[in-house]
Amino acid sequence: MTTTLTIALSKGRILKETLPLLADADIRPSVDITNSRKLLFETNHPHIQLLVIRATDVPTYVAHGAADIGVAGKDVLLEHGSAGLYEPLDLNICRCRLMTCAMVGARLGNQRPRVATKFVNITRRYFSKQSRQVDIIKLYGAMELAPIMGLADQIVDIVDTGNTLRANGMEPLETIANISARMVVGGTAMKLKHARIQPVMDSLTAAVSQRQHNN
Numbered sequence: 315m316t317t318t319l320t321i322a323l324s325k326g327r328i329l330k331e332t333l334p335l336l337a338d339a340d341i342r343p344s345v346d347i348t349n350s351r352k353l354l355f356e357t358n359h360p361h362i363q364l365l366v367i368r369a370t371d372v373p374t375y376v377a378h379g380a381a382d383i384g385v386a387g388k389d390v391l392l393e394h395g396s397a398g399l400y401e402p403l404d405l406n407i408c409r410c411r412l413m414t415c416a417m418v419g420a421r422l423g424n425q426r427p428r429v430a431t432k433f434v435n436i437t438r439r440y441f442s443k444q445s446r447q448v449d450i451i452k453l454y455g456a457m458e459l460a461p462i463m464g465l466a467d468q469i470v471d472i473v474d475t476g477n478t479l480r481a482n483g484m485e486p487l488e489t490i491a492n493i494s495a496r497m498v499v500g501g502t503a504m505k506l507k508h509a510r511i512q513p514v515m516d517s518l519t520a521a522v523s524q525r526q527h528n529n
């Protein structure tokens with residue numbers, strides 16, 4: 315019996331860039347994922363299936379062995395932590411930066427800055443590494459609103475073009491990390507299904523290099 319390989323994909327923005335890359339690596343879902351409400355998809359390979367889940371759930375599925383391979387943003391991986399995960403390949407898609415941002419021209423007073431973010435762990439690590447004391451406020455979305463409404467002095471958020479910041483009177487300050495989507499493999503899968511994972515890793519690596527070569 316051949317074991318099935320399950321690849322967990324992050325929904326949303328990353329999915330749109332992941333599917334063409336998977337197609338370049340000759341892994342194609344049997345139906346149009348973007349127009350489906352299903353969560354589990356067969357592919358052109360009888361023993362490879364795709365899961366489409368929230369980005370923040372991808373490392374959890376893979377680390378626990380509920381999926382063998384995952385595609386997730388480095389922001390999500392840094393926030394989740396790397397326990398039980400290998401990160402063998404930078405897919406070089408969904409490039410952006412994780413940054414501190416504030417209202418244009420805002421001056422920080424002497425008080426501890428309040429920093430609103432959904433990346434609580436990354437933010438805590440970043441400021442404590444620099445021995446800077448901040449109060450972190452956990453939000454789940456629309457971080458840009460927090461300084462406007464006086465909830466926070468700064469935010470830590472993903473910046474791509476900077477248009478969202480500009481539209482809200484904010485500016486980027488410091489880069490915490492350069493972000494892109496990564497391939498992750500679970501520790502158990504890497505041991506037990508290595509022979510099946512290696513060809514997928516090889517064809518994805520080739521697809522990524524081919525794109526770099528074409529650019």
Ligand code: AMP
Pocket residue numbers: 327328387408409410471472473474475476477478479
């Ligand atoms: P922008 O206006 O182009 O700077 O995009 C910023 C917004 O888009 C942020 O609020 C992010 O949540 C989202 N965003 C941009 N790039 C990515 C990405 N690669 N992954 C996830 N979210 C992103």
